[in-house]
Amino acid sequence: MFKKILIANRGEIALRIIRACKEMGIETVAVYSDIDRDSLHVHMADEAICIGPANSSKSYLDIKNIITAALITNSEAIHPGYGFLSENPKLVEVCKMHDITFIGPDEEHINKMGNKSEARKTMIEAGVPVVPGSESSTTDSSEALKVAKEIKFPVMIKAASGGGGRGMRIVYNEEEFIEKFDTAKAEAKSAFNDDLMYVEKFIEEPRHIEFQILADKYGNTIHLGERDCSLQRRNQKVIEEAPCSIMKDDLRSKMGESALKAAKAVNYVSAGTIEFLLDKYNNFYFIEMNTRIQVEHPVTELITGLDLIKEQIRIAYGEKLEVSQDNIKINGHAIECRINAEDTDKNFRPSPGTIEDLLIPGGYGTRIDSHIYSGYKIPPTYDSMIGKLIVWGSNREEAISRMKRALDETIITGIHTNIEFHKQILENESFVKNKIDTSFLEKEIISR
Known part of the structure; x- marks a missing residue:
C-alpha cells in the first residue's frame, strides 16, 4: 500500500481523505494557501506545505506547485478530492511524468467523459439512453438554434466543459434563444476557458x-x-x-x-x-x-x-x-x-x-x-x-x-x-x- 499521499484540496474533503488514510496507516501531506494556514486539514495531516496565495489559480489550481509539493515530501500518490484539479487531465499526465500515482481515472477517461458532448456520443454508441439534442458541440448560435427547433422547446443550453450550473440556461422559445446562448457561451468561456456549447431537450419536472x-x-x-x-x-x-x-x-x-x-x-x-x-x-x-x-x-x-x-x-x-x-x-x-x-x-x-x-x-x-x-x-x-x-x-x-x-x-x-x-x-x-x-x-x- 502507499506509504504517503498528498491531498491536493482543502476543507472538509481534505479532512475526509486524511481520516481514511490514517485508518489505513498511510501518512498524509496537506497543501494549503496563505489564507488557509489555520484550516483543520493543515493541522490534522502528518505534514503540511504552503503552495501559494489565496487566489486558487496560484495555489490549489497550480499544477506545478502541487507536483513540487509532492516531490519535496516524497509523496507516492495524489488524491485530488472534488473540484479544483480533480477532473484536470493535465494533472494526471504530469503525475505520470513524475512517477506519482493519481488517485482517480486516466486522463483519457477524464477527457472523454468530462466533455459532455463527447460523453454523449460515447453513450449513444454504447446504447445508453440520452436526452435528445446536439450531435456535436458548437460556438455558432444559429447552428444551435436549428437543433433547438428540431427537438422543440423548451431546451437546455449547456457548456461542453461545464459543471456546477455554469454556462447553462433554460430556453422556452425561439425569441430568447440567441441572447441566452451568447450569455451562456460567455459564461462558459470565463469559467472553463472553453466556449463550446450544445443543446438538449429540457425534461420538465425530472x-x-x-x-x-x-x-x-x-x-x-x-x-x-x-x-x-x-x-x-x-x-x-x-x-x-x-x-x-x-x-x-x-x-x-x-x-x-x-x-x-x-x-x-x-x-x-x-x-x-x-x-x-x-x-x-x-x-x-x-x-x-x-x-x-x-x-x-x-x-x-x-x-x-x-x-x-x-x-x-x-x-x-x-x-x-x-x-x-x-x-x-x-x-x-x-x-x-x-x-x-x-x-x-x-x-x-x-x-x-x-x-x-x-x-x-x-x-x-x-x-x-x-x-x-x-x-x-x-x-x-x-x-x-x-x-x-x-x-x-x-x-x-x-x-x-x-x-x-x-x-x-x-x-x-x-x-x-x-x-x-x-x-x-x-x-x-x-x-x-x-x-x-x-x-x-x-x-x-x-x-x-
Whole structure:
C-alpha cells in the first residue's frame, strides 16, 4: 500500500481523505494557501506545505506547485478530492511524468467523459439512453438554434466543459434563444476557458438520479445504488438522499445496468458517478459522468457500509475490488444537508467571517463532515460550503426526523448559515410526501 499521499484540496474533503488514510496507516501531506494556514486539514495531516496565495489559480489550481509539493515530501500518490484539479487531465499526465500515482481515472477517461458532448456520443454508441439534442458541440448560435427547433422547446443550453450550473440556461422559445446562448457561451468561456456549447431537450419536472460506480483495473465494475439529488438551487445540489424512495427494483436494475454499461464503454477505472434525469413516466436519460468522488458520497457510504475514499485508494494502488455486485445490499435511508456560510435572506449571499460558538450534533445515525471549529475564520475566497450533515434512518421517515433533530442541535454563531433554510425544506409537506423534482426549491420554498 502507499506509504504517503498528498491531498491536493482543502476543507472538509481534505479532512475526509486524511481520516481514511490514517485508518489505513498511510501518512498524509496537506497543501494549503496563505489564507488557509489555520484550516483543520493543515493541522490534522502528518505534514503540511504552503503552495501559494489565496487566489486558487496560484495555489490549489497550480499544477506545478502541487507536483513540487509532492516531490519535496516524497509523496507516492495524489488524491485530488472534488473540484479544483480533480477532473484536470493535465494533472494526471504530469503525475505520470513524475512517477506519482493519481488517485482517480486516466486522463483519457477524464477527457472523454468530462466533455459532455463527447460523453454523449460515447453513450449513444454504447446504447445508453440520452436526452435528445446536439450531435456535436458548437460556438455558432444559429447552428444551435436549428437543433433547438428540431427537438422543440423548451431546451437546455449547456457548456461542453461545464459543471456546477455554469454556462447553462433554460430556453422556452425561439425569441430568447440567441441572447441566452451568447450569455451562456460567455459564461462558459470565463469559467472553463472553453466556449463550446450544445443543446438538449429540457425534461420538465425530472428527478436528478445518480449511480455511484466502482471499477478496478481487472475489469470488475459494480454500482452501489442511486442517490436522489433533485433538491437543487441554480443547478447546485442542496440536499441529497439515498436511495431514491420512488425507485422500484426493476427500474433500479435497468438504471444500474445502464450505469455499468456507461462505465464499461470507456473501460473506466476508479470511483465515478453516472448521472441521469428521470422523468415522471420513469423514462431515464444519461446526462453526464463525474470522474471523481462526489460531495454527496457519504449517503451512499451509510446505506452500503463501504468507505468510498478507501476504495478509491485501493483501486489506485492496483488492488482488486473485494466486493461483487451481489454483495451490495441497500440498508435503510440516508440524507445529507450541505451546510453553507450564506445569508439566505439576502439571496444566499456568502457569509465569510469568524465562527464564535459551535455545537456539533451527535447521536445514533448522525455524522458531520466539516473542517470548521470555534474561532475558525471562514475565508471569502472559496466555496461557501463549510460542512455536510448526514444522517441514517431505517427508512425515509426516520431519516427526516433524525435530520430535523440534528439540525436543531447544530449551533454556529458569528456567521450566517443555511440551517434554517434546511429546516424549512424538511417541514414542507410536499418534501415529506416525496413529491419533488429539480424545480422543487424554486417553486415550493424560495418563491414563497
